[in-house]
Each structure stands twice: as C-alpha cells, then as structure tokens.
Amino acid sequence: MRFLLNIIWLIFGGLWLALGYFLAGIICCILIITIPFGIASFRIGVYALWPFGKTVVDKPTAGMGSLIGNIIWFLIAGIWLALTHIVTAVAMAITIIGIPLAVANLKMIPISLMPLGKDIVSTTTRM
Numbered sequence: 839m840r841f842l843l844n845i846i847w848l849i850f851g852g853l854w855l856a857l858g859y860f861l862a863g864i865i866c867c868i869l870i871i872t873i874p875f876g877i878a879s880f881r882i883g884v885y886a887l888w889p890f891g892k893t894v895v896d897k898p899t900a901g902m903g904s905l906i907g908n909i910i911w912f913l914i915a916g917i918w919l920a921l922t923h924i925v926t927a928v929a930m931a932i933t934i935i936g937i938p939l940a941v942a943n944l945k946m947i948p949i950s951l952m953p954l955g956k957d958i959v960s961t962t963t964r965m
Contacts (some may be wrong), residue, residue, distance in 0.1 A: 843938055848887065852886055854856075862876075875885040875911060875953075894949045894957070924947070
C-alpha cells in the first residue's frame with residue numbers, strides 16, 4: 839500500500855515539490871554560510887519524493903547551532919513553506935483518494951518549519 843501511495847504522491851505533486859526543494863538547495867549552496875540550509879533542502883526534497891514509510895526524528899547531537907539556524911530558517915522560509923503545504927493539503931483533500939496525500943503533506947510541515955537537527959528515517963525495520 840505504501841508503494842502505491844508513493845507512486846500516486848509522486849505523480850500528483852511530489853515530483854514538483856521535490857524539484858522546488860532541490861532548487862532551493864542549489865541556491866542555498868551558492869554561499870558558504872547557507873550550505874547547512876542547502877543540505878536541509880536536499881534532505882527534505884528526497885523526503886518529498888517518497889514520503890510514505892518515512893518519519894522525522896530529532897538528532898540527538900543537535901545543539902545550539904541547529905536552534906539558531908532553525909530560527910533563521912523559520913523567519914525566512916519556514917513560514918512560507920508551511921503555508922504552501924497547508925494550501926496544497928487542502929487542495930489534495932478535496933477528493934477521497936487525495937486524503938492520504940493531504941495527510942502526508944501536513945506531515946511535512948514540522949520539517950519544513952525547522953529542518954536543522956532532524957533526521958528522516960524509515961518506519962519499517964529490516965532484518
């Protein structure tokens with residue numbers, strides 16, 4: 839079921855969302871001081887390509903630098919990204935098949951607000 843939802847997600851918005859995050863990552867990597875934001879954008883972009891079966895967890899080694907970076911990110915980009923995710927989720931929730939996609943879009947709001955000091959991990963355990 840996750841595979842099917844990921845394919846539907848990819849077709850109906852995930853690809854464009856990921857491309858936007860990748861473009862933001864490239865722009866952020868132009869200046870040395872914004873490279874951490876670029877890396878975070880690339881990480882979110884990969885998450886936006888295939889979100890079902892993944893979750894966001896806090897990094898245990900995140901410190902004061904992540905907090906300061908998250909405050910800067912929140913003020914410059916986080917608010918706008920969160921609003922975009924909300925609007926897109928509302929549009930996706932219009933149809934029944936779009937409801938899981940809307941939930942996945944809403945699930946991306948915390949990492950789009952404060953991406954530094956977070957890891958994206960698989961929810962399935964492999965043996």
